[in-house]
Amino acid sequence: xxxxxxxxxxxxxxxxxxxxxxxxxxxxxxxxxxxxxxxxxxxxxxxxxxxxxxxxxxxxxxxxxxxxxxxxxxxxxxxxxxxxxxxxxxxxxxxxxxxxxxxxxxxxxxxxxxxxxxxxxxxxxxxxxxxxxxxxxxxxxxxxxxxxxxxxxxxxxxxxxxxxxxxxxxxxxxxxxxxxxxxxxxxxxxxxxxxxxxxxxxxxxxxxxxxxxxxxxxxxxxxxxxxxxxxxxxxxxxxxxxxxxxxxxxxxxxxxxxxxxxxxxxxxxxxxxxxxxxxxxxxxxxxxxxxxxxxxxxxxxxxxxxxxxxxxxxxxxxxxxxxxxxxxxxxxxx
Amino acid sequence: xxxxxxxxxxxxxxxxxxxxxxxxxxxxxxxxxxxxxxxxxxxxxxxxxxxxxxxxxxxxxxxxxxxxxxxxxxxxxxxxxxxxxxxxxxxxxxxxxxxxxxxxxxxxxxxxxxxxxxxxxxxxxxxxxxxxxxxxxxxxxxxxxxxxxxxxxxxxxxxxxxxxxxxxxxxxxxxxxxxxxxxxxxxxxxxxxxxxxxxxxxxxxxxxxxxxxxxxxxxxxxxxxxxxxxxxxxxxxxxxxxxxxxxxxxxxxxxxxxxxxxxxxxxxxxxxxxxxxxxxxxxxxxxxxxxxxxxxxxxxxxxxxxxxxxxxxxxxxxxxxxxxxxxxxxxxxx
DNA sequence: TTGCACAATGGCAACGTTAACATTTGGGCG
DNA sequence: CGCCCAAATGTTAACGTTGCCATTGTGCAA
Numbered sequence: 010x011x012x013x014x015x016x017x018x019x020x021x022x023x024x025x026x027x028x029x030x031x032x033x034x035x036x037x038x039x040x041x042x043x044x045x046x047x048x049x050x051x052x053x054x055x056x057x058x059x060x061x062x063x064x065x066x067x068x069x070x071x072x073x074x075x076x077x078x079x080x081x082x083x084x085x086x087x088x089x090x091x092x093x094x095x096x097x098x099x100x101x102x103x104x105x106x107x108x109x110x111x112x113x114x115x116x117x118x119x120x121x122x123x124x125x126x127x128x129x130x131x132x133x134x135x136x137x138x139x140x141x142x143x144x145x146x147x148x149x150x151x152x153x154x155x156x157x158x159x160x161x162x163x164x165x166x167x168x169x170x171x172x173x174x175x176x177x178x179x180x181x182x183x184x185x186x187x188x189x190x191x192x193x194x195x196x197x198x199x200x201x202x203x204x205x206x207x208x209x210x211x212x213x214x215x216x217x218x219x220x221x222x223x224x225x226x227x228x229x230x231x232x233x234x235x236x237x238x239x240x241x242x243x244x245x246x247x248x249x250x251x252x253x254x255x256x257x258x259x260x261x262x263x264x265x266x267x268x269x270x271x272x273x274x275x276x277x278x279x280x281x282x283x284x285x286x287x288x289x290x291x292x293x294x295x296x297x298x299x300x301x302x303x304x305x306x307x308x309x310x311x312x313x314x315x316x317x318x319x320x321x322x323x324x325x326x327x328x329x330x331x332x333x334x335x336x337x338x339x340x341x342x343x
Numbered sequence: 344x345x346x347x348x349x350x351x352x353x354x355x356x357x358x359x360x361x362x363x364x365x366x367x368x369x370x371x372x373x374x375x376x377x378x379x380x381x382x383x384x385x386x387x388x389x390x391x392x393x394x395x396x397x398x399x400x401x402x403x404x405x406x407x408x409x410x411x412x413x414x415x416x417x418x419x420x421x422x423x424x425x426x427x428x429x430x431x432x433x434x435x436x437x438x439x440x441x442x443x444x445x446x447x448x449x450x451x452x453x454x455x456x457x458x459x460x461x462x463x464x465x466x467x468x469x470x471x472x473x474x475x476x477x478x479x480x481x482x483x484x485x486x487x488x489x490x491x492x493x494x495x496x497x498x499x500x501x502x503x504x505x506x507x508x509x510x511x512x513x514x515x516x517x518x519x520x521x522x523x524x525x526x527x528x529x530x531x532x533x534x535x536x537x538x539x540x541x542x543x544x545x546x547x548x549x550x551x552x553x554x555x556x557x558x559x560x561x562x563x564x565x566x567x568x569x570x571x572x573x574x575x576x577x578x579x580x581x582x583x584x585x586x587x588x589x590x591x592x593x594x595x596x597x598x599x600x601x602x603x604x605x606x607x608x609x610x611x612x613x614x615x616x617x618x619x620x621x622x623x624x625x626x627x628x629x630x631x632x633x634x635x636x637x638x639x640x641x642x643x644x645x646x647x648x649x650x651x652x653x654x655x656x657x658x659x660x661x662x663x664x665x666x667x668x669x670x671x672x673x674x675x676x677x
Numbered sequence: 678t679t680g681c682a683c684a685a686t687g688g689c690a691a692c693g694t695t696a697a698c699a700t701t702t703g704g705g706c707g
Numbered sequence: 708c709g710c711c712c713a714a715a716t717g718t719t720a721a722c723g724t725t726g727c728c729a730t731t732g733t734g735c736a737a
Contacts, residue, residue: 028687029686029687029688030687030688031687031688035685035686042684042686043686044684044685047685047686068692069691069692070692071692072692
């Protein structure tokens with residue numbers, strides 16, 4: 010009944026418009042060396058036939074895909090949406106597309122991300138690292154496939170970009186010390202989180218840099234519930250006047266935990282979080298926190314690949330500092 | 344200095360292995376009609392040269408890309424991460440990749456999503472609709488490009504899939520009525536949200552179906568702050584014993600707003616939300632809510648495209664019901 | 678008129694892969 | 708010994724596009 014579906018090619022358009030295939034191609038690319046009236050004739054033919062340029066033919070000819078691959082071990086992760094927003098924005102800017110791939114994390118290696126991408130139509134790839142891949146030290150990117158890692162670690166062969174978690178802790182700790190607190194207690198996250206560990210280091214080292222021995226930390230698991238428990242535990246510690254929690258959910262949990270033990274925030278204890286993720290979810294609490302610009306991180310990663318048309322780009326490492334957002338949960342005790 | 348980068352093709356592998364190009368191709372696809380020892384020789388050659396099959400050549404030959412395009416007007420949106428998880432999972436299952444595109448929402452039309460996709464290497468596309476596109480009624484998908492819309496609306500030419508927002512409200516309202524509440528107050532969302540409006544309809548119609556005239560609704564804007572205001576407003580209404588809020592943030596805001604006016608939840612007023620998005624962020628509150636399976640929605644959409652290899656697939660409409668999750672914020676008043 | 682520059686267009690080949698068909702080889706059997 | 712079958716491998720062409728070079732046409736200066 011129905012005619013066989015066959016894709017319309019330049020050849021068909023050329024025939025209908027009475028020009029050569031080359032002229033059609035030139036019209037598609039709006040070359041100045043085609044007479045306007047010829048162009049119009051070709052365009053009319055394209056419309057009539059419903060011509061759409063074939064990506065495969067084009068890429069084959071050009072040897073470029075104009076596409077960046079993004080490999081994720083976990084799709085659901087804090088900040089991933091913002092990062093994607095950045096990927097998409099940067100890709101758009103350069104006329105690139107984004108190809109998304111979930112990589113199985115068993116084993117958790119860069120190699121598995123890389124080989125997953127190798128057969129896809131991409132000119133470069135971005136890997137979002139949440140943990141430490143087993144082959145981080147030995148990994149080499151596929152030849153001709155520029156690879157950018159989203160991580161704080163530096164890599165000899167791949168460019169890297171991320172938020173500066175160390176600096177984030179430095180900002181928070183110094184902010185609290187400047188306001189007269191004698192020390193800062195820390196509610197951490199599980200040990201396998203790279204960024205969490207880096208925050209922990211930042212907290213520890215900044216305290217030491219100010220001649221303060223870091224107190225015992227309380228290990229949480231990212232959830233408000235664990236923050237709640239931490240808050241209750243720290244409520245009984247008389248030396249604790251300021252708490253820095255590794256994310257906002259735990260910080261909020263902390264506040265409620267402290268309250269449940271009769272402590273008020275910020276009157277009795279100051280609390281600072283990280284992530285600025287509470288915004289629209291909690292009504293009566295303007296938490297002091299650190300805001301990261303994950304969109305910018307994502308843009309940087311894709312820019313690095315899509316922006317370097319043909320140029321042999323060096324390996325770069327980029328850390329974007331967060332911004333401390335003052336809320337109502339810190340008290341000046343000077 | 345460095346040799347010119349040139350991609351390794353089947354031809355190179357064939358030469359090195361001393362076989363024909365076809366045998367190389369057959370080896371790549373693990374055809375049973377190649378002698379194991381030949382295969383091994385070819386594989387060795389591939390390894391030595393670092394051969395990777397070229398996607399463009401393959402697609403050109405096959406006329407298929409094994410890729411599904413996803414068009415989003417807003418990347419940052421509730422449930423998008425879960426949906427993407429579903430896209431990726433389903434794509435994986437079928438050996439497909441996902442290409443992500445952000446579509447400019449000016450104008451907010453399906454046509455703009457479609458034309459954005461038309462030049463990309465995709466076999467079909469998914470559009471995530473948040474609002475009502477101007478051309479919803481008149482849109483026709485590109486020929487040969489199967490198009491699935493993520494929306495509750497039905498479309499004559501495109502398959503659609505989404506959560507059942509109407510049923511969600513029905514569940515919530517009936518749940519509350521069964522527990523003895525005489526009516527259910529509603530905290531809504533901005534009017535341009537399709538899913539929000541559908542929830543509103545569900546609330547209204549279910550009440551009417553039970554012979555109850557819906558009370559005046561309170562319009563919110565998705566934020567906890569607006570829920571807080573709504574809670575305060577409703578605290579003074581003596582007929583209000585049960586509140587249904589259009590998302591969890593507003594529900595939580597409501598609870599705090601009620602508390603600020605001396606009302607307790609659930610003792611004085613019951614509160615139910617939608618989304619199950621509070622989980623790890625709020626510590627001391629197990630909100631009664633409705634959980635949607637956005638991953639399943641995403642999987643269905645991609646399955647519809649990637650699962651129908653060559654088959655001419657009909658237009659289908661799919662709504663997945665949410666699951667009411669009982670928490671501690673509803674009181675039985677029978 | 679001739680020569681020349683330049684604008685507009687056409688012809689051809691190649692990018693890498695694989696479906697379809699063709700050929701070779703070895704073995705079993707009458 | 709000749710025949711046929713099946714297994715293994717090879718040859719060819721085509722997918723749609725575009726870079727390169729060739730060709731044609733047009734106007735202008737010599």
